[in-house]
Amino acid sequence: MASIIPINAVAYQAIKVPLSGHSVQLDIQQRSTGLYMNITLDGTLIMAGVICQDRTWIVRKAYFGMPGDLAFQDTQGTDDPVYSGLGSRFVLVYVEGQNVE
Secondary structure: OEEEEOOOOOOEEEEEEEEOOEEEEEEEEEEOOEEEEEEEEOOEEEEEEEEEOEOOOOOOOHHHOOOEEEEEEEOOOOOOOOHHHEOOOEEEEEEEOOOOO
8 A cells, every 4th residue: 555755845855754664764856857865764875866757666676675665656647756846746655565575
């Protein structure tokens, strides 16, 4: 089952959220070339500078230690996310068990 992570329509934000019993920090930053994310799991940076695209899993591999995966979804089409639509047009979803192999 997917969970929506609340995010704001700002160009840079750091969000701390509990996911599947873990403490996760998401640093989301708008750059001229797109929206990017860093992921910190239980105090350890596991991914840095990952581009965020519509309906594209961000973590993708179990060896990072995440118990699930994250993806942005465009609720009005298939555009890649931009900060001005975060939390409304572009939602961030978490699915436990996704891509965990």
